[in-house]
Amino acid sequence: SQELEQSPQSLIVQEGKNLTINCTSSKTLYGLYWYKQKYGEGLIFLMMLQKGGEEKSHEKITAKLDEKKQQSSLHITASQPSHAGIYLCGAYQGAQKLVFGQGTRLTINP
Amino acid sequence: DTGVSQDPRHKITKRGQNVTFRCDPISEHNRLYWYRQTLGQGPEFLTYFQNEAQLEKSRLLSDRFSAERPKGSFSTLEIQRTEQGDSAMYLCASCILAGGPGEQFFGPGTRLTVL
Numbered sequence: 001s002q003e004l005e006q007s008p009q010s011l012i013v014q015e016g017k018n019l020t021i022n023c024t025s026s027k028t029l030y031g032l033y034w035y036k037q038k039y040g041e042g043l044i045f046l047m048m049l050q051k052g053g054e055e056k057s058h059e060k061i062t063a064k065l066d067e068k069k070q071q072s073s074l075h076i077t078a079s080q081p082s083h084a085g086i087y088l089c090g091a092y093q094g095a096q097k098l099v100f101g102q103g104t105r106l107t108i109n110p
Numbered sequence: 111d112t113g114v115s116q117d118p119r120h121k122i123t124k125r126g127q128n129v130t131f132r133c134d135p136i137s138e139h140n141r142l143y144w145y146r147q148t149l150g151q152g153p154e155f156l157t158y159f160q161n162e163a164q165l166e167k168s169r170l171l172s173d174r175f176s177a178e179r180p181k182g183s184f185s186t187l188e189i190q191r192t193e194q195g196d197s198a199m200y201l202c203a204s205c206i207l208a209g210g211p212g213e214q215f216f217g218p219g220t221r222l223t224v225l
Contacts, residue, residue: 012114031211042114042201043153043216044191050211058132092211095166096141 002027004101007024012107013079021074021104022091029069031092038085046074046087046099076106084108112136114217122223123192131220135204142185143214144177146170147199159185161209168184192224199225 003026013019023032031050035043047056049065049072056063060077076083086105090098115134123129124155136141140161145153154177157167171177174192180183189196202217 033211036215040199040221042116042218043203045213045215048211048213075220080219090152093155095158096205096208096212096214097143097155097158098145098214099155099164100155101153102150 002093004089004091004099006087006089006101006104007100008104009106010107012109014045015080015110016078019076019079019106021087021106023072023074023101025091027070028093029065029072032063032065032072033090033092033098034063034072034074035088035090036085037088040098041089079108081108081110095100112139112144114204114215116200116217116220118220119218120223121219122225124225125192125193125194128188128190129192129222131200133185133187133202133204133217135184135202136215137183138206139204139215140182141205142205143181143203143205144185144187145203147201147219153199153201154162156187161193189222192222194224195213197222197224 020066034046052064052067052069062075077102086103088103090100117132143158144156147153158181174190177187199219199221203214204213
């Protein structure tokens with residue numbers, strides 16, 4: 001079965017700093033999803049990547065899928081308090097099921 | 111609000127009791143998924159429906175768990191004889207049937223605490 005490993009597991013950054021979260025898969029990724037979750041709430045869709053080398057951006061968040069399609073990174077530029085939360089990567093498993101990494105907890109200090 | 115809704119948002123129950131959760135997907139979505147998320151972990155797939163048919167169940171779904179989607183609209187997840195290990199966030203997601211990856215929309219979740 002496919003497994004996703006996220007790093008780091010938690011991250012504390014100063015407001016205004018850039019940061020990167022990584023997601024590494026044990027198998028080839030055919031669809032890689034990034035979600036954000038506030039504590040105790042549901043998941044908010046950020047982006048989906050399918051093609052090797054693909055890069056997508058939304059506001060100050062950029063996600064990339066590497067050429068070999070086994071790793072993705074999420075980069076936040078000039079972090080803000082609103083970026084705080086848990087970031088989850090999910091891999092498409094067929095029938096649109098997803099398997100998720102364990103999450104990265106992001107804290108933004110003012 | 112036209113998103114995925116779940117009810118209740120929180121449920122506290124005693125060990126051995128039965129509980130039922132409800133999920134209302136986005137109206138035109140024919141696929142509905144249930145996931146379970148424990149503290150500090152990502153969600154784990156439990157089961158999914160295409161219209162009213164339950165097409166797959168995870169090994170995580172023991173005999174105490176049952177899910178239905180009787181008319182292909184809302185779905186219920188019932189846990190019988192709850193155990194403390196059932197304490198988790200239960201998430202519902204829905205999407206339109208597609209030939210490959212597509213956006214899944216998640217509900218706010220039902221947090222279950224078994225005392």
